[in-house]
Amino acid sequence: QAVVQPGGPRDMYTDTLMLDTAVAWLDAMLGAFAGHHAIAAWDLGHDPATAMRPRRIDDMRSWVTLLSRRVRERSERCVLTLSTRDLVTPRAVRPHLLAPELDGVGFLVEPLRVPSAHALDADAAVFLLQLANTLMPTTRDVVVHIEASEDDAPAAVDRYARDSVAGCIDSGTTAVYAGAWASNGARVLATAPLDRTPVLGRRGLVGADGEPTAFGVAWRAQMTAEHETHARVPLPVRIDVADYYANLPDSVNELYAAWGGGSRDTPAMLR
Numbered sequence: 538q539a540v541v542q543p544g545g546p547r548d549m550y551t552d553t554l555m556l557d558t559a560v561a562w563l564d565a566m567l568g569a570f571a572g573h574h575a576i577a578a579w580d581l582g583h584d585p586a587t588a589m590r591p592r593r594i595d596d597m598r599s600w601v602t603l604l605s606r607r608v609r610e611r612s613e614r615c616v617l618t619l620s621t622r623d624l625v626t627p628r629a630v631r632p633h634l635l636a637p638e639l640d641g642v643g644f645l646v647e648p649l650r651v652p653s654a655h656a657l658d659a660d661a662a663v664f665l666l667q668l669a670n671t672l673m674p675t676t677r678d679v680v681v682h683i684e685a686s687e688d689d690a691p692a693a694v695d696r697y698a699r700d701s702v703a704g705c706i707d708s709g710t711t712a713v714y715a716g717a718w719a720s721n722g723a724r725v726l727a728t729a730p731l732d733r734t735p736v737l738g739r740r741g742l743v744g745a746d747g748e749p750t751a752f753g754v755a756w757r758a759q760m761t762a763e764h765e766t767h768a769r770v771p772l773p774v775r776i777d778v779a780d781y782y783a784n785l786p787d788s789v790n791e792l793y794a795a796w797g798g799g800s801r802d803t804p805a806m807l808r
Contacts, residue, residue: 549589550596556603563607571611578614581605583754586643587620591629599632605638616680618643620652624668627782627788632673641678641711644669652790654799657693659700663794664772666708668789671771672778679769684716684752687739691751698755709769715756717741726775772796 546625549555563579570576581604591597597666601617617639617696623630624644632642646662648654654661662683669679683701685694705713721738725731731738742753751759772792781788 548592548596549585550600555784556600557621559604562605563604567608567611567613571613576613578616578640579608581608581615581617581639583618583643584620584622585617585710586623586628586630594629594634597630598638600773601635602638614640616643616678617640618645618680618682620645620646624665624672625650625785627785631778631782633778636674636677639677641680642669642673642757643680643714644704645682645684645716651772651793652786653793657689657697659697659704660696660797661793662701663704663708664793666705666710667770667772667796668792670709670769671774671776672781675769678711679709680712680714681710682714682716684740686736687720687744687750687752689751693742694751695755698752698774699759702756702759703764706764707767707770709767713760715742715752718743720744720750 547555549559567579580602586597591600619630619632619633619635619642621644622628623632636642644665644792646665648658648661648665649656651658651661651664662681666679666681673679683698683705685697689697702713717740719729720741720743726735726738739750740752741750742756744750773794774792776792
């Protein structure tokens with residue numbers, strides 16, 4: 538039986554043991570797979586600030602610098618996958634400061650975290666990508682991760698998969714990925730944290746029975762179509778990044794309202 542011990546977890550960004558462990562693991566993986574033709578880039582983490590929020594902005598930057606340099610020493614490319622929360626909440630993650638040490642930055646698109654949007658809002662997904670393009674250096678690739686849930690109506694899921702993928706491609710992503718390959722089965726859904734939020738376990742392209750989900754059917758139809766490449770499309774405003782994060786959530790509220798209304802005026806807060 539598990540025993541709860543007092544204290545908190547080690548800081549993965551600054552604790553020496555955690556850093557040594559991360560480097561040892563990465564070196565072992567690079568030693569085995571660097572140069573493999575199936576690897577386009579090494580993802581240093583998937584939404585790391587949700588696993589542990591950095592105490593300071595520089596903490597994640599130094600962590601990324603340490604790991605990315607190990608990857609580049611092997612002449613490999615590296616990326617880091619962030620989440621919507623890193624764009625719309627001030628949680629000590631600044632994509633523009635991390636980007637110089639990376640070849641690309643991925644974003645897990647979560648429309649529900651945009652004010653007045655809903656979970657399957659393709660317009661909000663495109664807005665988030667264009668916001669990321671605005672906050673990121675133009676010299677870095679942007680990769681988008683899109684997902685939906687089996688709990689949503691099939692027609693809505695179909696429309697979201699098709700429109701969000703098409704909109705992100707039109708806005709100039711380097712690549713678009715599905716957030717999960719397979720949904721979880723009943724035994725996994727009964728364990729924490731999925732027992733409290735089962736929707737998180739039902740976001741795959743196929744269900745636990747191996748059959749395509751509604752999202753998977755629409756995803757396959759969209760991703761097997763031929764698409765043209767496009768230049769990156771930022772928001773039609775200039776953003777002072779420090780002011781943007783200092784004034785959240787008002788700053789993203791104003792941006793989204795102006796973007797949704799087709800306005801090209803810069804919100805006063807961000808001039």
